[in-house]
Amino acid sequence: ISRKGSNLVREIHEKQSMNKSRQRFWELAGSNLGNILGVEKTADQIDADTAEVGDQGEIDFKQDAKFAQHLKKGEGVSDFAKSKTLAQQRQYLPIFSIREELLRVIRENQVIVVVGETGSGKTTQLTQYLHEVGYTNNGIVGCTQPRRVAAMSVAKRVSEEMETELGDKVGYAIRFEDVTGSNTVIKYMTDGVLLRETLKDSDLEKYRIIVMDEAHERSLSTDVLFGILKKVVARRRDFKLIVTSATLNAQKFSDFFGSVPIFHIPGRTFPVQTLYSKTPCEDYVEGAVKQAMAIHITSAPGDILIFMTGQDEIEATCYALQERMEQLASKKEAPKLLILPIYSQLPADLQAKIFENAEDGARKCIVATNIAETSLTVDGIFYVIDTGYGKIKVYNPRMGMDALQVFPVSRAAADQRAGRAGRTGPGTCYRLYTESAYLNEMLPSPVPEIQRTNLGNVVLLLKSLKIDNLLDFDFMDPPPQENILNSMYQLWVLGALNNVGDLTDIVPSVFFRPKDRVEESDAGREKFFVQESDHLTLLNVYKQWTSNNYRGDWCNDHFLHVKGLRKAREVRSQLLDILKTLKIPLTSCGLDWDVVRMAICSAYFHNSARLKGVGEYVNCRKGMPCHLHPSSALYGLGYTPDYVVYHDLILTAKEYMQCATAVEPQWLAELGPMFFSVKDSDTSMIEHKKKQKQEKTAMEEEMESLRKVEEDKERER
Numbered sequence: 001i002s003r004k005g006s007n008l009v010r011e012i013h014e015k016q017s018m019n020k021s022r023q024r025f026w027e028l029a030g031s032n033l034g035n036i037l038g039v040e041k042t043a044d045q046i047d048a049d050t051a052e053v054g055d056q057g058e059i060d061f062k063q064d065a066k067f068a069q070h071l072k073k074g075e076g077v078s079d080f081a082k083s084k085t086l087a088q089q090r091q092y093l094p095i096f097s098i099r100e101e102l103l104r105v106i107r108e109n110q111v112i113v114v115v116g117e118t119g120s121g122k123t124t125q126l127t128q129y130l131h132e133v134g135y136t137n138n139g140i141v142g143c144t145q146p147r148r149v150a151a152m153s154v155a156k157r158v159s160e161e162m163e164t165e166l167g168d169k170v171g172y173a174i175r176f177e178d179v180t181g182s183n184t185v186i187k188y189m190t191d192g193v194l195l196r197e198t199l200k201d202s203d204l205e206k207y208r209i210i211v212m213d214e215a216h217e218r219s220l221s222t223d224v225l226f227g228i229l230k231k232v233v234a235r236r237r238d239f240k241l242i243v244t245s246a247t248l249n250a251q252k253f254s255d256f257f258g259s260v261p262i263f264h265i266p267g268r269t270f271p272v273q274t275l276y277s278k279t280p281c282e283d284y285v286e287g288a289v290k291q292a293m294a295i296h297i298t299s300a301p302g303d304i305l306i307f308m309t310g311q312d313e314i315e316a317t318c319y320a321l322q323e324r325m326e327q328l329a330s331k332k333e334a335p336k337l338l339i340l341p342i343y344s345q346l347p348a349d350l351q352a353k354i355f356e357n358a359e360d361g362a363r364k365c366i367v368a369t370n371i372a373e374t375s376l377t378v379d380g381i382f383y384v385i386d387t388g389y390g391k392i393k394v395y396n397p398r399m400g401m402d403a404l405q406v407f408p409v410s411r412a413a414a415d416q417r418a419g420r421a422g423r424t425g426p427g428t429c430y431r432l433y434t435e436s437a438y439l440n441e442m443l444p445s446p447v448p449e450i451q452r453t454n455l456g457n458v459v460l461l462l463k464s465l466k467i468d469n470l471l472d473f474d475f476m477d478p479p480p481q482e483n484i485l486n487s488m489y490q491l492w493v494l495g496a497l498n499n500v501g502d503l504t505d506i507v508p509s510v511f512f513r514p515k516d517r518v519e520e521s522d523a524g525r526e527k528f529f530v531q532e533s534d535h536l537t538l539l540n541v542y543k544q545w546t547s548n549n550y551r552g553d554w555c556n557d558h559f560l561h562v563k564g565l566r567k568a569r570e571v572r573s574q575l576l577d578i579l580k581t582l583k584i585p586l587t588s589c590g591l592d593w594d595v596v597r598m599a600i601c602s603a604y605f606h607n608s609a610r611l612k613g614v615g616e617y618v619n620c621r622k623g624m625p626c627h628l629h630p631s632s633a634l635y636g637l638g639y640t641p642d643y644v645v646y647h648d649l650i651l652t653a654k655e656y657m658q659c660a661t662a663v664e665p666q667w668l669a670e671l672g673p674m675f676f677s678v679k680d681s682d683t684s685m686i687e688h689k690k691k692q693k694q695e696k697t698a699m700e701e702e703m704e705s706l707r708k709v710e711e712d713k714e715r716e717r
């Protein structure tokens, strides 16, 4: 399927600068759009509007008219959540009807696969059932999620159902945020977090049961966890593993763990009519907007869910919908439409809005990324509009990095999307692509992340877990051997792996620290220190290497990895090539290395930290603790600077900042104004410094003019 890009997205980008449109969007998202639009319409008036608004262009959904008629009675739109207590809602879920049977199968088996439609209660109920029958008496129940948003929102929901504070009996952990406590018995977490926990505790002793949720998503971490947990299951007889999945892949999971039972939760879904576009859709944002408006004007009550690929498109779609609604409102009355975006970067309080009930008579239109495919369930959706695209992470070996790219979704994902319309009553799914594209061009199921991603981190992780031969690791779908070997080669070049493929001590570093010559090599390293900055220390090493003719023996003498330096030289020459191609003149800062620190600050202000104690910092934005590494050049300052930026956090014994540079707080405010501003007390400090500088300049000027006067006098004499 070719994608020409959305004219609407482009148009909106041109119409207003990105910032402006974003600002406008926040206003929209914050206000109740329904209020602007006023009075409700009668069915006849709505029909009269159809011809005008329902102009489908190339998309032909005419056959839907009859179906809409059938739904028009408005039956089935659920006020369920409003009218029932949480306890009653729990008992209504499909999983409740087979609770005892499910618990029996779990009791009798060490590993099982549980399959059920989205919304049947797997994520929220399973952990509670396990708790209720006493599995948490010795150990905790952990439940992994491929997405952070899901981990947080589900934990919140379950804490409400169990009437406990979030972080007490029920908690969650995502990277750099741990909301659990000593009471916690049900812990939701991202699969990445559990994977990192295996580094500290390879047998996962504190867990009695792990539920690997949404396993069908086949995230990179989930796939690695499969191999690791299979070993834990073999070593610990008291440990249980439950893998939950959409229908897809269930057999494969069962086979992987040795033909374990597959337990099906009976479905309770309604039929969904699927309608295809007759011709390929040129612009799916435009197409989706038109379709949503047509549904809104002509079809029976029921909320709409639109699948887009990412934030920009979602914003453009919401904006365009809002614009059409305003046009409509200025001409005549239109029914209310509550436009709600949802994507993972959206602040949590705005995300939560999609779960709230719309005011009476208003229709919700949720515009989402694939986050709404399986991770989040919203009741009351009767119409799904599927663009057929999604963003996935792909590794680009030429650039050596992962990038998010827009791709057609798989047939399995498309079916999952369609299913979202049939949760509350019979629904309709509008596919903005042809049936032939669905049958002939889409892949049957998504390619697992492990087969399309950079394996550098996986290799490092598995090596840290003492898995020596990676080619022997028990992958469910092994990544191409070539990818593993490529990643190992890159890590070797960086000095992270030694000649026999084992992890080196410092990963990855330019400095070489042999165990038998620790003191000597530390002293050698300190000679290169530039006290304000580890980055500048590296620059210093590079400069000196340059002036020593890039010699390998010079590196050996100074405890430096020549491979790392050669890599730096290579990257530098690539950058020079890029500058040449783009005709950007090469300039040098000379000896003014503050400029370099500022440049680093301008790129890494999101990784900035504020001094809290000796060598102890907290991230300025997220508040998580981070520490100066004992090997950092900043210790050489004699004091620790108030503000630093750092390259990365590595978690070993503590969260250590890797490669830190001291920065001035006002740089953060200047270079990262979207995150930081200078408080009054700081302002006065800056003002003070500014004044000092002005005074100094004034004084210098005065001195200069005095000198000139003297010179002139001298000459006259």
Ligand code: CDP
Residues within 6 Å of the ligand: 093, 116, 117, 118, 119, 120, 121, 122, 123, 124, 125, 153, 154, 157, 355, 374, 377, 378, 379
């Ligand atoms: O995991 P599965 O898709 O099987 O279902 P679930 O996530 O456990 O959701 C069961 C029900 O809980 C859904 O029908 C939602 O209505 C409700 N739920 C909710 O209201 N808020 C959440 N954050 C999560 C679930």
Ligand code: MG
Residues within 6 Å of the ligand: 119, 122, 123, 124, 213, 214, 374, 375
């Ligand atoms: Mg779930």
